[in-house]
Amino acid sequence: MDAIFIIEQLLNGLGYGFMLFLLAAGLTLVFGIMDTMNLAHGSLFMAGAYIAARVHESSGSFAGAVLIAILATVLIAAVIEILIIRRLYSRDHLAQVLATFGIILLADDAVKAIWGPSPIMAPTPPALAGPVQLLDALPYPSYRLLMIAAGLLVAIGLYLLVNHTRVGMLVRAGASNRAMAEFMGVRVGRVFSFVFALGAALAALAGALMGPISAVQIGMGEAILIPALVVIVIGGIGSVRGAFVAALIVGLVDTAGRAFLPPLLRAVLPPSLAADLGPAMAGIAMYVLMAVILTLKPAGLFPARA
Amino acid sequence: MFKLKNAALALALCGALGAQAADPIKVGIALDISGPFAAAGAEARDGFDLAIDKLGGKLGGQPAEFLKTDFAGNPEQATQLVTRYLQRDKITFFTGPIASNSALAVAPALFAAKVPFISSNPGPSQFAGKQCNPYFFGQYQNDTYDEAAGKLANEKGYKNMVIIAPNYPAGKDHLNGFKRLYKGGLKDEIYTKVGQIDYAAEIAQIRAAKPDAVFFFLPGAMGINFVKQFVGGGLKDVPLIAPGFSADQDVIQAVGEPMLGLYNTAHWTHDLPLPANAEFVSAFRKKYDGRYPTVYAAMAYDAILAMDAAVRDTGGKTDSPEALVKALSTPSFKSVRGEFTYARNHYPVQDYYLRVVEKDADGKLTNKLVGKVLEKHQDAYVAECAM
Missing domain, CATH: 3.40.50.2300 (Response regulator)
Incomplete structure (x- = not known):
């Protein structure tokens, strides 16, 4: 285990963290600011991935495909918001979970009806298909560098939007005291619709970017929703900053668990025991981290409603 | 008026029963076209349908009925479906699930009812070894x-x-x-x-x-x-x-x-140079927009052909499970994988x-x-x- 190997694994951890952040950012916005549990966030992620894959394949332009995927997904989200989510803002979380779970089932069947049950191809843009030589002995997939860059840009953009714009101020006002904000003349309903659309755009961006390195298939949204939920819980629900820090921590812990735990255990334990224990412990590292953080800080690292 | 309606209903029921007297051979197919194995399940369905078309909806020249129900890859739902197939429909053959866990879940009821289970995919080690059973026929063993x-x-x-x-x-x-x-x-x-x-x-x-x-x-x-x-x-x-x-x-x-x-x-590939396979692949590509078949489709196709050959070899005695098993264990149909024989655990010995x-x-x-x-x-x- 030399230095290059460790650097590479750290980069991998960061890459995975940024990947999770793209999804968790939208989820935490909707949940934290609108106090609405939207399980269908994963379905918007799936919609983004499918649309981007199809557009990319037929048009050949990756950037165009990502853009169209975001626009189309925002449109879909607007329809869902008007028809369903808008009626859920004032209901309890259980009703929201049930309704948005229903949306997942509908979305999965709609995707199957349109694109069939088999996973579809999401080509990697040729310019980013190969590795880049970061250091002498360290080739690194260029596509993953793009994901890291996209994650950083989204983080900076969200920070500026929420903390330094008028819209962001309205969003924060609506979130901290809806009734008061309404009395002061803020159209909270509109603000919420904007936040929901923004969340959908981020989910679609995540889906479109994840497509080329993962399976674009029915249920892909549910598979990644679980680590994303872990991230927003650790970060403090509703806090974009929390989601950012937590995503990087989760990415690093998960990758380090998979990369370093098995060899470490093999060095100190009998081989058969280490072979059983290593993968099992690496698999739960993320959840152990969540348990520890929640014991120390029950509201997460950066509670949004402190 | 009411009586007349009842009488008509009774008559219709008699008619239905009468039709059942000249019973077609019933094949229970548990489809996996939704849920986690939907992609493979859809391939298998296309393979089944192609074989059924080829045989004109008959088995061994006798009228047959192919019951197809989706169970969404859920072993529990598969068990319910098989119970219904056995008790209400009185099926003669069973096939369909994609995953081993579903196959393991439904098999005991089929074995107890002496209904041959011709696997269209899973080949769990359990049924190859200690829990082997004359009513299970594998396409390959998982390992x-x-x-x-x-x-x-x-x-x-x-x-x-x-x-x-x-x-x-x-x-x-x-x-x-x-x-x-x-x-x-x-x-x-x-x-x-x-x-x-x-x-x-x-x-x-x-x-x-x-x-x-x-x-x-x-x-x-x-x-x-x-x-x-x-x-x-x-x-x-x-x-x-x-x-x-x-x-x-x-x-x-x-x-x-x-x-x-x-x-x-x-154990199979779409360009295996065999007449039976060439016929299957070209028919499949013609029916399904030029798509190449997967091994799931090939095995599903073979499963129906195996039933067809077994009915023919027993001379149509489909009411004797023992005779069916005997016929199934010496396959006489032209498999798309080429020649194979069944070992005593009813798993193939093949290339x-x-x-x-x-x-x-x-x-x-x-x-x-x-x-x-x-x-x-x-x-x-x-x-x-x-x-």
Whole structure:
């Protein structure tokens, strides 16, 4: 285990963290600011991935495909918001979970009806298909560098939007005291619709970017929703900053668990025991981290409603 | 008026019963067209339908009825469906589930009712060994694909390999299957999380280990994620070997170019030069928009042909389960995989082939037959079968 190997694994951890952040950012916005549990966030992620894959394949332009995927997904989200989510803002979380779970089932069947049950191809843009030589002995997939860059840009953009714009101020006002904000003349309903659309755009961006390195298939949204939920819980629900820090921590812990735990255990334990224990412990590292953080800080690292 | 209606209803019922007296042979098919195995399940359905079309909806020349119900890959739902097939429909044959867990769940009821279960895919080791049963007929035993891959690795002269699978019982079984025939050394044996999305950490380990080749058993989306990231990670010069299911047409069309050159093993391939297979493949491609069939479709097709031959060989005595089992265990139909025989555990003794992903004449990515890896190969569990 030399230095290059460790650097590479750290980069991998960061890459995975940024990947999770793209999804968790939208989820935490909707949940934290609108106090609405939207399980269908994963379905918007799936919609983004499918649309981007199809557009990319037929048009050949990756950037165009990502853009169209975001626009189309925002449109879909607007329809869902008007028809369903808008009626859920004032209901309890259980009703929201049930309704948005229903949306997942509908979305999965709609995707199957349109694109069939088999996973579809999401080509990697040729310019980013190969590795880049970061250091002498360290080739690194260029596509993953793009994901890291996209994650950083989204983080900076969200920070500026929420903390330094008028819209962001309205969003924060609506979130901290809806009734008061309404009395002061803020159209909270509109603000919420904007936040929901923004969340959908981020989910679609995540889906479109994840497509080329993962399976674009029915249920892909549910598979990644679980680590994303872990991230927003650790970060403090509703806090974009929390989601950012937590995503990087989760990415690093998960990758380090998979990369370093098995060899470490093999060095100190009998081989058969280490072979059983290593993968099992690496698999739960993320959840152990969540348990520890929640014991120390029950509201997460950066509670949004402190 | 009311009485008249009742009388009419009674008459209609009599009519229905009368129709049942000249009973068609009923085949219960548990389809897997929604849920986690939907893609493979849809392939199997297309294979069943093609065989049913070919036979004109009959079995052994006798009228037949094919009952098809989706059970969404859920073993519990499959059990309910089979109970209904057995009690209400009184089926003569059963086939359909894609996954081993569903097959294991529904089999006891079928065995108790003496209804032959002609598997259209899963070949669990349980039914090959200790729990073997005359009413189960396999298409292949799960481990044999990996055994073929192990043999292939020997032939290629690989001395140092990394093998990788998800950390669950089937993952360990498949890697053990590979190790059964592989004689070289192992640089690393990696077990990943089930449903893992990101494989960067494992790929870095593989790069550090510098193996001659990598064998992976990562079904479904896991395999797609892994292959995409493996090639993107700059390891495309390290050969990949997989059991055929990780490199069938459904996976190839989802991954695209990174699949090129991937070696995989299977007991059937669409370009096996046999008249029965050529007929199947061309009929399939004609019916389904030029799509190449997967091994799931081929096995489903074979399962229906096996029933057809069994009905014919018994002379139509479908009410005797023993006679049916006897006929099924000496298959007389022209299988798309070529000749095979059943061992005493009712799992085939058959050949296994090496395939490689290449472009066909139209530039479409697909598997190409390279050659035979194992001849008349039998599974490792038959010795434990007391049948």
